[in-house]
Amino acid sequence: MSAPASQQQQPPAPTSSLRLIATLGVIALISGLLVVSVVELTRPIIAENQRAALRAGVLKVIPGAEQRRDYVLTGSGLVPKAQAAASGPVVHAGYDADGDFRGVAIEAAGRGYAGTIRLLYGYDPAREEIVGMTVLESKETPGLGDRIETDPQFKANFKDLEASLGPEGEALAHPIRTVEPGESDEPGEIDGITGATISSNAVGRILDNSAGSLLPRLAPHWSDLQGER
């Protein structure tokens, strides 16, 4: 494994600083070129992958939806994304094959156990329930925290999770939160996952923050989204 001893005992021939700097400079240059070309090459593919994931996600979290239109929530209500001048939260509206409005998909993010969790949830204003949830991006521990993406029992929580607004319409009637596995009995409670407490709690918190702040603002504008036959 090691070099012959005689070679190591030779007094090291001093190398000029200029050569050291030049060598590292050249190596850094090659590295930079390589990284830049790979980034340039993969950027369109990665962007397409992310678009595809979002597209598939929107249709997955709104049961019955087969097409979608993107809207932006601005001061004057929900504006189709293409016409929106001001920026604001994006809402993906899902419609079934007949063009009937089935619900919206909203992207939300927050801190998980390791880095940010980005997720997409579906909300049906008619039922006032969260009707689906999928994780778009997370760095949760493989095999443990990432079960928020795969655990069927956990995902079943989001088929009909109550998220109705309180009497004043300014906040959720029941906060959304994650409780111990098998102990959810109140509206808005999510059954957690054993061994993934922090990650599953984070999902509850992210949903609560996003739904709690966005739904009251969206509530007056649901009619903007009704299907155009």
Next chain:
Amino acid sequence: MATKRDEQPITLDTFLSGIWRENPVFVMLLGMCPVLAVTNTVANALAMGLATTFVLLCSTALVSVLRRLIPKEVRIAAYIVIIATFVTVVDYLIQAISLEIYNALGAFIQLIVVNCMILGRAEAFASRNGVLRTVVNSLGMGAGFTLALLCLGSVRELLGAGTLLGVPVFGEGFEPWVVMLLPPGGFFVLGGWLLLFAWIKERRQAHAATQEVAADER
């Protein structure tokens, strides 16, 4: 800087040493961070093994090509830059191939850069050997590393979740040992495999010793 090693022939052992005699995980105990962290399922272990092999192969090959141009004083810095480059490359490639795999491996792709096995190979082998010999050796080391990850991953997924590659193996009645998926499970299983390897090695040595004695008596 040419040394005698440059002329050494490429033998089957150049490749096989990484799998058995100098296995990076079970014999040299290198790169323990990914070994313990991502081996809780077979799929993760395989993806991590392949990604590490790719980085190992590319960076040792480049180090071997440049070995005469890199002054001794800055060799570690040069190796790290080269390794970091290929880790970034593999990071983007995996994102382009499948976002699902990328999300499953989490932060561990970026952490390949601190896998001491790769720096170790660059320093101990690539900087003293020709490109072809280095590539063959790196392939063996990568295969040995991937195999070791699979050894751990399959045991941990089997006991911790009752599945292999996501397919249920045991019947409904199986109660998974969640601890096997947790970090302590990684240490338990690694310990078990090291025990097995040490036992096989000892038995072989004992066997060889008795044969020598027998030969002496004759």
